[in-house]
Amino acid sequence: MQGPTELPEMLVLDILSKLPAKSLTRFKCVSKSWSSSFQTPYFITQHHQNQLRNNNLNLLLKRCKGNTFDDICYFSQLSTGKVPNFIPKQNIFFPFVDYVTSEFRVHGPRNGILCLECEEIISLWNPSTREFRILPQSSIQRPPSSLDYTVRTDLGCVGFGYDSQTDDYKVMRFVNNSFYYDGDYGYTIFSHVTAQVDLYSLNANSWKEISDPEVIVRYSTMFDNYVNGVCYWLSDTDNDNDVFILSFDMVNEKFSTLPSPELDGGLAQYNLELFNYNGLLGAITYPREGILDSFDLWVMSGSWTKQFSIEYVIGAERPLGLWRNGEIFFQKDYELLLFDPSTRELKYLGVHSYKESIQLISYVESLVRINGRSEHEERVVRQTARQPFRSILKMKMKMDRELKEKCKI
Structure with missing residues (x-):
């Protein structure tokens, strides 16, 4: 036999x-x-x-419990099976996110890796392998500040990318000595006058200073700004009418510029979100004022062309991201919605958040290593969504105190 x-x-x-x-x-x-x-x-x-x-997409929702500015910010892992219902399965809390909401930003994914930015703390995280790495502080001398507080990296002025030639993950950040913002908080386009640009290499585990483009960098809080090795930001000079797109190539570590879409009435009347649209640079534009009743999607392929327009998405306030078959996530007040352009069906998903904290991150699983430590070692807390939030918060507060005491030793 x-x-x-x-x-x-x-x-x-x-x-x-x-x-x-x-x-x-x-x-x-x-x-x-x-x-x-x-x-x-x-x-x-x-x-x-x-x-x-x-197309095995996973969804993380960066959200906040409650409706006050000092409530705690965390991730919810949403259910995305063959028939996704987007119900929160698990909540994830980070030790350095200590009662902050919009002060916590997510960049990525890059091959399944996310970059988390919380004030001066920047970290890399693989949610699939649960490996976590806090980046070292830069030893580069800071420029003198024109403000009465310490020069810092302001939220959103960070680029996270992958250098395919050296198999390296890089974090680029603008260090600013002045900034201002224009618009209502939560729908804001922040603007920054850069004083210095730092670049981190995971392979070298160190920061270096690179050439400053000397422009005003604008950003908003919705989409990821990375396409095929290049990060993009909406930018201008001192003249608000001279609006363009600033790009940074992670391979050659150089800045360049390209024009923004030409919009009726000028860009001042619109919000513009840059994102990856099927491997090309895409832009979603929608009116700054009033309820969102329409938006346009543009694609850059040599020049900007309008891909399609969608009008009268009743109840939607702002787009948050795209799903597997072209569906679009929107936000209304504190709730997550899903809109299907082909059927014009708008679903209320029953997931709520403090609106200024909400951010949707889709990623594909990866085994890429970042030479970090396990979530458990770094005191990242994962709990089922069914567990009472008060008990989770109590546990995190205890871990925060222990971490602070450890840092004093």
Whole structure:
């Protein structure tokens, strides 16, 4: 009687590369061979490509419990199965996010890696492998401040990208000595006069200073600003009528500019959000004033062309992101909505947040390593969404106190 046929190792690894990261984490203990194979660049790339090919998107909602400015900010992992209901499955709390709402920004993903920005603390996080890394403080001398507080990196003036030539993850930040904002908070376009630009390399684990473009960098709080190795920001000079798009290439580490879409009545009347639209630079524009009753989507391919317009999305206030089949997430007051342009159906998803804190992040699972530590070691707290929020908050407050005491030693 013939025994069972043993499958070739490459075929086994090919099958395993189609599994979710959670399963692969469990299977590391099967054998040392499997564990080491899961960490090879080839397997990591194959796994990520399989997840992309199958459009296995995951959703994180950055939100806030309550309706006051000093309530705590956290992530909710939303359910996104074959028939997604977007119900929160898990809440995730970070030790350095201490009772802040809009002071917490997320950049990415880049190959499944997210960059978290909370005032001067910047960190990298792989939510699939639960690996976490707080970046070191820059030792670069800061420029003199024209304000009466310490020069700092202001929220949103950060670029997070991937250098494919050196297989390196980089964080670029504008350091400012003055800033102003224009508009109502939550729908705001902030503007910054840069004094210095710092660039972090994960491979080198260090910061360096790079050439300053000497422009006013504008940003808003909705979409990710990265496309194919390049970060983008809406910018201008001292003349508000001279609005353009500033870009930074993560490979050659150079700034360049390109024009913004030409809008009827001028850009001053519109909000403009830059984002990745099927591998091209896209822009969503919608009126600054009043209820959002229409918006346009533009695509840059040599020049700006209007892809489509959607009018009269009743009840929607601002776009938050795109979903698998072209559906669009919107926000109304404190609630998350999903709009299907093909059927014009608008669904209320029953997920609420303090409106100025809300941010939606979609990502595909990845096994990419960031040479950090586990979430548990870094005191990141994960709890089921069913657990009473008060007990979670009490636990986090205790961990925050312990972390502060540890830092004093």
